[in-house]
Amino acid sequence: MSTSLERAQLWLSDAYDAETRIAVQALIDTNPTELDDSFYRDLEFGTGGMRGIMGVGTNRLNKYTLGSATQGLANYLHQEFPSKEKSVAIAYDVRHNSDKFAKMVADVLTANGIKVYLFESFRPTPELSFTVRHLGCDAGIVLTASHNPPIYNGYKVYWNDGAQIVPPHDKAIIANVGNVKVDEIKFEGNDDLITYIGKEIDEAFINACVENGSFTKEGKEDIKIVFTSIHGTAVAITPTAFEKAGFTQVHQVPEQAIPSGDFPTVVSPNPEEPEALTMAVDLANAIGADVVIGTDPDADRVGVATRNNDGDIVLLNGNQMNTVLAYYLLEKWQEAGKLTGKEFIGSTIVTSDIFYDIASKFGVDCKVGLTGFKWIADMIRTFEGKEKFIGGGEESFGFMVGDFIRDKDSVTTALLVSEIAAVAKANGSSLYNKLIDIYVGIGKAYQEDLISIVKPGKEGAELIANMMVDFRLNAPKELAGSKVIRVKDFQSSIEKNLITGEEKMIYIPKSNVLIFYTEDGSKVACRPSGTEPKIKYYFSVSADLQTKENYIEVQKNLLAKIEQLKVDFNK
Numbered sequence: 001m002s003t004s005l006e007r008a009q010l011w012l013s014d015a016y017d018a019e020t021r022i023a024v025q026a027l028i029d030t031n032p033t034e035l036d037d038s039f040y041r042d043l044e045f046g047t048g049g050m051r052g053i054m055g056v057g058t059n060r061l062n063k064y065t066l067g068s069a070t071q072g073l074a075n076y077l078h079q080e081f082p083s084k085e086k087s088v089a090i091a092y093d094v095r096h097n098s099d100k101f102a103k104m105v106a107d108v109l110t111a112n113g114i115k116v117y118l119f120e121s122f123r124p125t126p127e128l129s130f131t132v133r134h135l136g137c138d139a140g141i142v143l144t145a146s147h148n149p150p151i152y153n154g155y156k157v158y159w160n161d162g163a164q165i166v167p168p169h170d171k172a173i174i175a176n177v178g179n180v181k182v183d184e185i186k187f188e189g190n191d192d193l194i195t196y197i198g199k200e201i202d203e204a205f206i207n208a209c210v211e212n213g214s215f216t217k218e219g220k221e222d223i224k225i226v227f228t229s230i231h232g233t234a235v236a237i238t239p240t241a242f243e244k245a246g247f248t249q250v251h252q253v254p255e256q257a258i259p260s261g262d263f264p265t266v267v268s269p270n271p272e273e274p275e276a277l278t279m280a281v282d283l284a285n286a287i288g289a290d291v292v293i294g295t296d297p298d299a300d301r302v303g304v305a306t307r308n309n310d311g312d313i314v315l316l317n318g319n320q321m322n323t324v325l326a327y328y329l330l331e332k333w334q335e336a337g338k339l340t341g342k343e344f345i346g347s348t349i350v351t352s353d354i355f356y357d358i359a360s361k362f363g364v365d366c367k368v369g370l371t372g373f374k375w376i377a378d379m380i381r382t383f384e385g386k387e388k389f390i391g392g393g394e395e396s397f398g399f400m401v402g403d404f405i406r407d408k409d410s411v412t413t414a415l416l417v418s419e420i421a422a423v424a425k426a427n428g429s430s431l432y433n434k435l436i437d438i439y440v441g442i443g444k445a446y447q448e449d450l451i452s453i454v455k456p457g458k459e460g461a462e463l464i465a466n467m468m469v470d471f472r473l474n475a476p477k478e479l480a481g482s483k484v485i486r487v488k489d490f491q492s493s494i495e496k497n498l499i500t501g502e503e504k505m506i507y508i509p510k511s512n513v514l515i516f517y518t519e520d521g522s523k524v525a526c527r528p529s530g531t532e533p534k535i536k537y538y539f540s541v542s543a544d545l546q547t548k549e550n551y552i553e554v555q556k557n558l559l560a561k562i563e564q565l566k567v568d569f570n571k
């Protein structure tokens with residue numbers, strides 16, 4: 001394997017433009033650490049596409065890494081569909097360079113004779129997934145790094161069903177990308193092959209979201225909602241969707257309705273960080289709102305906060321939000337007589353096990369995939385025509401309602417969660433109480449939490465890899481005073497019962513993930529993030545819950561248990 005310096009020297013050839021060569025030379029001359037980090041590896045497709053810091057280098061997002069990825073995709077499309085006229089839809093978010101990168105990517109495709117539908121300005125990621133299906137495209141691309149910091153950008157790739165690519169397509173595209181030499185990238189586009197899209201698609205998309213995310217008008221004029229797009233793409237769509245769905249009291253956070261790749265009013269534009277919703281919560285307190293909803297820059301993630309029984313606004317975690325959403329959808333399908341036993345909800349290995357309880361209550365299946373909504377979308381494809389997908393989610397903030405969009409979708413989710421809150425309020429309850437009702441209904445309360453430890457750069461990646469190796473070599477025997485009785489290793493595809501020694505195969509694709517189960521029912525999953533330089537630990541605990549009145553006490557104990565569990569991992 002060549003060194004970072006050798007790899008960097010290749011970028012000094014004439015095949016690269018002058019600006020790039022100057023920047024690479026400057027790294028070689030003055031910044032060995034940055035040079036190493038920029039060139040020590042190639043960017044890869046992770047959980048949510050290819051993401052990287054913008055800059056020169058093989059491990060950075062730039063004209064050449066995006067160019068070769070797109071040339072590889074074009075080559076693969078020609079291989080897969082040799083005789084048909086091909087088309088690709090392209091969207092982009094509000095980040096720095098996203099618009100320029102989108103046009104550049106469009107040029108590479110048209111230079112390869114592929115027709116492009118390019119959004120005229122920024123749009124949500126779920127709208128792109130919808131568009132691929134709506135226009136019958138062969139693939140789709142979004143230029144976005146989701147909620148990552150402003151220095152990042154990225155490239156999400158969708159196949160013709162509107163789902164992000166999984167094997168074999170991702171591996172095949174990467175293999176094609178690996179064969180692309182820089183002078184083979186066709187940068188000279190053909191504008192005649194570009195069709196700009198916008199308003200008509202927005203209308204179709206919003207109508208589809210409203211149709212799939214609305215079951216009733218009850219309470220929609222009485223619920224007060226604060227919505228923030230956190231400087232991202234949802235601003236162009238979600239307020240209209242709310243209006244069309246019948247909500248009349250939606251208040252936007254004005255400062256955050258301004259699109260900006262600097263995300264100037266937040267530390268991180270990630271609704272999973274409570275700080276990202278501070279301004280929205282302040283506004284909600286000022287105007288007495290019932291619900292707070294915030295979306296990430298590419299509007300696939302959505303955070304929801306609601307009032308607890310003391311009137312304080314509390315942030316629901318991803319599992320709690322997904323619990324309420326999945327349960328409501330199942331209730332609606334049941335009421336409509338649409339549950340036949342051939343339906344399923346989707347989850348991933350880091351989703352709370354409450355999804356199994358909910359599925360069994362309604363007599364549907366709960367399918368489990370690897371982390372990432374692309375694996376939930378994969379289930380829909382696999383069971384298409386045989387079993388019907390109702391909805392799906394995981395630990396992270398976001399949900400997928402039905403199969404018309406094959407990625408998590410904050411727009412439909414925002415409508416649905418607001419409807420649940422509206423109906424609850426109209427019946428003297430609340431979103432918060434709906435969650436507790438579900439726990440009481442299944443006889444068990446759940447609590448989850450997540451720690452993400454950031455380890456940046458090449459050194460960080462090595463540290464994280466070593467931490468996972470260490471967990472395998474020295475697996476914990478006890479967690480928070482309870483014996484570890486079962487371990488699932490998704491890399492070796494083996495589940496081991498530590499009491500009986502029995503081993504079982506795990507039948508989902510391999511991934512670097514470990515899950516430990518303790519005697520008292522706690523579950524801890526460990527995995528390196530596939531989108532950011534982080535290692536993640538997911539905690540899930542549960543306890544019996546018979547009455548609503550006991551919830552606060554039970555929850556307090558569960559939270560204390562999670563704190564105990566965290567001690568072993570927070571290093």
Ligand SMILES: O=P([O-])(O)O[C@H]1O[C@H](COP(=O)(O)O)[C@@H](O)[C@H](O)[C@H]1O
Binds near residue numbers: 373396
């Ligand atoms: O970042 P997004 O909004 O595109 O979302 C993507 O990445 C998240 C974080 O993945 P990881 O834990 O590997 O960092 C996943 O949970 C999510 O399913 C996926 O769609």
Ligand SMILES: [Mg+2]
Binds near residue numbers: 146296301
């Ligand atoms: Mg996102």
